[in-house]
Amino acid sequence: MKRKTQPILNPNVLKLKESATLAINMRARKAKADGLDICHLGFGQSPFHVHEKIQSELANNSHQKDYLPTRGLPKLCESIANYYNQKFEYNLDENRILVGPGSKELIFQALYVLEGPVIVPAPSWVSYGPQLNIKGREIDPVITSVDNSYKLTASELEEACQRHIDEKQKILIFNSPSNPTGAVYNKEEIEELTRVCRKHNVIVIADEIYSLINFSGSKFASFHQIYPEGTLISSGLSKSHAAGGYRLGFLYAPEGMESVIKCLSAMISETFSAVSAPIQYAAVKAYSIDNDIDNYIRTCTRVHEVCGNYLHDRFKNMGLSCSHPKGAFYLFPDFGSFKEKLKSKNIHNDVELSEFIFENYNVALLPGSDFYFPKDAMAVRVASVDYEGENVYKEASLKDSDSLDYSFVEANCPQLKKACDRLEEFLNTL
Numbered sequence: 001m002k003r004k005t006q007p008i009l010n011p012n013v014l015k016l017k018e019s020a021t022l023a024i025n026m027r028a029r030k031a032k033a034d035g036l037d038i039c040h041l042g043f044g045q046s047p048f049h050v051h052e053k054i055q056s057e058l059a060n061n062s063h064q065k066d067y068l069p070t071r072g073l074p075k076l077c078e079s080i081a082n083y084y085n086q087k088f089e090y091n092l093d094e095n096r097i098l099v100g101p102g103s104k105e106l107i108f109q110a111l112y113v114l115e116g117p118v119i120v121p122a123p124s125w126v127s128y129g130p131q132l133n134i135k136g137r138e139i140d141p142v143i144t145s146v147d148n149s150y151k152l153t154a155s156e157l158e159e160a161c162q163r164h165i166d167e168k169q170k171i172l173i174f175n176s177p178s179n180p181t182g183a184v185y186n187k188e189e190i191e192e193l194t195r196v197c198r199k200h201n202v203i204v205i206a207d208e209i210y211s212l213i214n215f216s217g218s219k220f221a222s223f224h225q226i227y228p229e230g231t232l233i234s235s236g237l238s239k240s241h242a243a244g245g246y247r248l249g250f251l252y253a254p255e256g257m258e259s260v261i262k263c264l265s266a267m268i269s270e271t272f273s274a275v276s277a278p279i280q281y282a283a284v285k286a287y288s289i290d291n292d293i294d295n296y297i298r299t300c301t302r303v304h305e306v307c308g309n310y311l312h313d314r315f316k317n318m319g320l321s322c323s324h325p326k327g328a329f330y331l332f333p334d335f336g337s338f339k340e341k342l343k344s345k346n347i348h349n350d351v352e353l354s355e356f357i358f359e360n361y362n363v364a365l366l367p368g369s370d371f372y373f374p375k376d377a378m379a380v381r382v383a384s385v386d387y388e389g390e391n392v393y394k395e396a397s398l399k400d401s402d403s404l405d406y407s408f409v410e411a412n413c414p415q416l417k418k419a420c421d422r423l424e425e426f427l428n429t430l
Contacts, residue, residue, distance in 0.1 A: 012136045020126045020370035028364040039419035041382045042364035044179060044330060046242035047389030048303075051296045054241065054286045061281035070269045071261075072099025072250070073280040079287040080250055084233075086289060088211070090224055092233075096253050098264055099283075101275050103209050103236040103249030106264075107131065107173075109271075110205055110232060110251060113263040116169035119160045121152040123332060123371035123379070125179045125207070139173075140164070141372040149323040150181040150332060154192035161200040170202045174223060177210040180371050180381035181332040182308060182325025184214055187221040194227040204231045209249075212240035212297055215305035216326035228254050239328070240297055241286050242389065248275060248283045296393075303396050304329045306404040307384040307413060313406075314420040318427055325384075332368065334379035341430035342378070349375035361422040387413035 017023075024042035031038045071077065074094070081094040100106040108131045111118065120128050122141035129139045142160050144150045157172070164170055174193075176185040185193075197204060204223045214220045223231040236249030253260045268274075286293065308325040315322040315333045322333035335342065335353060347353050350367035357363050368379030392412045396404060410417045 012134050015133060016130050019130070020366055024364055024366055027358075031362070031364075036362055037418075039363045039415045039422065040386045041384070041416075041419055042366050043385075044239075044328075044383040045244050045385065046239055046300065046329070047385050047387055048242040048296075048300050048393050049390045050241065050243050050246070051286075051293050053290065053293060054243070054282050057285040058278055058282035061278045064277035064281055066277060068274045068277050068280055070265055070274060072097065072275065073277075073284070076280050076284050076287070077250075079284045083287040083289065088220055088222060088225070090222070091228070092252055093255070096255070096257075096261060098251045098253075098261065098268065099275050099280060100249050100251065100268065101247040101272055102238065102244075103207065103234040103251070105272070106249055106251040107205060107207065107234050108134075109264055109267050110234070110260070111135065111171070113260060113267065114169075114171055114203060116167050116171050116203070117164040118171045118173060119157065119164075119202075120173045120372065121150070121156075121175075123150060123180050123368055123373045123381070124173065125175060126366075126370050128173050129372060139372070143374065146321055146323055146332075146334070149183045149326075150178065151183050151185055151189060152193065153189075154196050157193055157196045157202075158200075161196060161202065165200075168201065170200055171205065172197065172202050173205045173207060175207040175209075176221075177214055177216075177325075177327025178330070179210065179328055180330045180366075180368075181323060182328050182330050183323065184216040184218075184326035185221060186216075186218055187226070190221050190223055190226055194223065197223075197227055197230055202230065206231050206233050208233055208235045209239050210328040211235060213301050213304055213329065214327040215301055215308075224252075224254075229256055230254075232257070232260070237283060237286055240300075241293075242300065243286070246279050246282070248279050248286075299393060299397050302401055302404055303392055304384065306406070307387075307409055307416060310406050310409040311382060311384050311416060311420065314424075318420075318424050329384045331382045331384065332371075332379055333382060334368070334377055336378050338427065338430055339376075339378060344430065350378055350380060351375060353378055354380055357423070357426060361426050363419050363422050384416065386415040386419070 028038050028040040077094040077097040081092040084090045118139045120139045122143050206223045233252040238244035320333040354365045354367045365380040369375040
């Protein structure tokens with residue numbers, strides 16, 4: 001009998017489970033492959049095509065084979081700085097930008113080098129907590145309220161900082177527009193939070209991956225504009241440019257945080273070395289000021305807006321509590337008003353709720369507890385992107401903003417309508 005090796009593993013990693021978003025995507029895809037008609041509201045991947053100019057640039061640079069500088073292709077860093085300075089009136093220095101294989105990896109590395117308790121508004125993106133768990137630490141989730149569109153308030157942040165009053169440095173991970181709620185913070189709200197951050201020496205990791213998908217009606221507001229000395233910016237191509245598979249993100253560290261840049265540069269050199277060269281050259285085009293690409297992003301954003309509005313109104317009409325999304329492509333409805341009726345089907349928490357709906361109604365959702373929200377809140381995360389992106393884009397590009405109405409959604413995004421019909425059918429059985 002062959003002897004088997006029993007490896008001893010890192011206990012911090014042993015505790016991890018597969019990312020909830022990736023797991024639901026694999027499960028829904030398998031169910032579809034098995035012939036089930038699944039409404040896939042569980043995975044937040046932009047369904048649109050990558051713009052033709054970016055695709056062309058990637059093809060034209062397929063011969064680029066050399067290792068690029070650890071911090072990123074200099075021309076790309078320059079393009080990113082110019083792009084954000086023009087789009088959002090930032091003041092980014094290209095020499096303070098680091099390029100990585102997606103913003104997710106760079107947030108992980110930033111959390112690894114920074115010390116101090118990590119405060120995260122709840123609900124928030126699923127991976128912040130597990131990334132910190134790898135370091136042997138836990139996040140401090142701050143439960144927010146639907147009455148404030150799940151946005152963190154200054155008083156809530158102050159209370160969290162008081163819990164860690166003896167710590168010299170604290171970290172706030174801040175995502176706007178928000179995954180999973182679609183909430184967008186305005187300038188005044190960030191100014192209030194900034195006062196607390198300055199008082200308690202809080203470093204903000206501003207996850208701005210959805211910054212270009214903003215349909216709040218107001219200019220995008222950022223911590224960088226108000227609290228530049230204490231803000232790290234993270235973003236990338238995956239959401240606004242529908243290029244998740246390109247795995248291209250960046251992180252910006254402000255003046256005074258040279259030690260962060262130095263540490264991250266060292267970590268990059270000892271881990272992934274550099275992002276794929278052809279991808280970086282293609283990203284130069286993505287981060288150029290180009291009318292065609294700008295119009296593409298605007299058209300995609302218009303579709304995200306009308307789909308978000310459609311789902312919100314359908315959810316509200318069903319009797320669900322749901323804040324109105326103002327950016328990104330997510331909603332966070334809760335079934336709290338049906339708690340007692342759900343018990344008749346032996347459903348007592350959000351995990352059981354999501355499982356029951358998937359098994360019986362073929363709608364894939366994610367439980368709110370995956371986003372650090374209480375299980376008994378009966379909340380779920382919905383991604384509003386289950387449609388054929390290229391066809392929807394073509395139809396939307398032929399119409400003006402006013403013509404993207406609910407009839408457009410039902411005609412071009414039938415899985416969204418079908419999902420709502422099935423959820424309504426479920427609620428009518430209670």
